[in-house]
Amino acid sequence: MIVTTIDLYEGTIGHSYKYNSQYYLKFKTETIETSAYQYESGRATTVDIKTVIRLQGDNDTPVVEESEMVKKYAYDTQNKLASTLITTPTSSVLSTFKNGVIASTITKNTDGKVIMDVQYDDNGKAKTQKSSNYLYEYTYDTRGNMLSVKFTQDGKPNYLQEFTYDDHVNPETHIPRIFKGIPESVETVRTSNGVNNMTSEKSTSYVGGPTYDQKFIYAYRADGLPESWAPLPDGSGYTMNTTFRYKCQ
Structure with missing residues (x-):
């Protein structure tokens, strides 16, 4: 591939x-x-x-x-994915699975020291990600869209990100992710997360960093899929616009 x-x-x-x-x-x-x-x-x-x-x-x-x-897959007696192990010249990443769903990911350096620990919920969504001096905590809605990210550094709150979504299908969920013989999703060109489309992103800083509340506007096709989206101008001077093209089947 x-x-x-x-x-x-x-x-x-x-x-x-x-x-x-x-x-x-x-x-x-x-x-x-x-x-x-x-x-x-x-x-x-x-x-x-x-x-x-x-x-x-x-x-x-x-x-x-x-x-x-190099990435190696291991399976349990029920032929479900049990673990994956990624090795590089500088680190190793061990992921464990429960009933075929990812449960944890531990990253270590060449000395065997844990440098990152990620824990997941029963749906395979990351709950926490922690290292020596920082912690990320994630929450989701019932559809699987990420609602918030709380970042704590050295035991003190650093910032909080909050997100909202529309009721339309995120078109990037239609990009194939399951391939024959590969026991986990393979992300190729997908750039956004969520079952639905993000309509706002709010960031609150607790340490004097940037605080913003960005809104996104969408144009939809007759079938409900987005035709394009763009952030509302925020005075930064940056512009961005995303358009979608679909292939009929």
């Missing part, structure tokens, strides 16, 4: 892109992730993942970054 993602940044004099302590008016990132799967009895057992990132600012010489990792 080969997934290619290209990000293009078009800046202005007052809004440029920073990379490696330099500023660029135009910046391009091309990421190519190649996953080679190995199977036994029709089930994926190992996947070798190679990532090549090509970065270029303005007319500078492109910078190429490469990395590799």
